[in-house]
Amino acid sequence: MKKTYNKLVKGIKKYFKKSGLNKAVIGLSGGIDSALSLRLVSDAIGNENVLALLLPERGLTKWQNVKDAINLCKSLKIKYKIIEINPILDYFKKIRQNNVSWTNLKPRIRMLILYDFANVNNALVVGTSNKTELRLGYFTKHGDGACDLEVIGNLYKTDVWELSKYLRLPEDIINKIPSAELSQGQTDEGDIGEKYKEIDKMLKGNKKISNRIKTLIEKNRHKTEKIPIIKK
Numbered sequence: 001m002k003k004t005y006n007k008l009v010k011g012i013k014k015y016f017k018k019s020g021l022n023k024a025v026i027g028l029s030g031g032i033d034s035a036l037s038l039r040l041v042s043d044a045i046g047n048e049n050v051l052a053l054l055l056p057e058r059g060l061t062k063w064q065n066v067k068d069a070i071n072l073c074k075s076l077k078i079k080y081k082i083i084e085i086n087p088i089l090d091y092f093k094k095i096r097q098n099n100v101s102w103t104n105l106k107p108r109i110r111m112l113i114l115y116d117f118a119n120v121n122n123a124l125v126v127g128t129s130n131k132t133e134l135r136l137g138y139f140t141k142h143g144d145g146a147c148d149l150e151v152i153g154n155l156y157k158t159d160v161w162e163l164s165k166y167l168r169l170p171e172d173i174i175n176k177i178p179s180a181e182l183s184q185g186q187t188d189e190g191d192i193g194e195k196y197k198e199i200d201k202m203l204k205g206n207k208k209i210s211n212r213i214k215t216l217i218e219k220n221r222h223k224t225e226k227i228p229i230i231k232k
Contacts, residue, residue, distance in 0.1 A: 032169070051081070124148040
């Protein structure tokens, strides 16, 4: 894990240097993916150059997740702001919604806030998606899938757990059931229909890919491939 950690930090430093920017904005949920992403980018460019945005939905986001995110920022000495997304969501309640559009709306609102702060602070938006999610297309297009760089995008979910343990991130965060908290009782594994440990075995080629995962990958192909350009 030490080798992996060093490579990631080195890669992040290189990317920021190449971009000509030295500040980062990241959405922090209190979950393991954003926690590890925060730690890596902080180690790479310095905690004074990182701003964490906590973007809860009042009435849905668990206070414990907000509390865990705050405590992590304090332990890493990283500046943070808490902005509830409800006022923006309230506007869209006037517009006819279905379950899919409503849940996708939330990460897209968060993306708008992240990029606004990044523009104001001349910073890059750091993504928090892992390799498992990216390969499955398990993210919202132009929502949590929108960022300037993915710092854990080459780590499968099981790798995220291992590196987080190596870096001694808070156990309360490591041991959480993965959830984007886009609806009541939602969990990642519940949505996908497979356990992450089994999914990673499939994606790494150590186990036959199930029909469920094949179907999900095909369904989300429009997210994982480049935007098609119609030739003249």
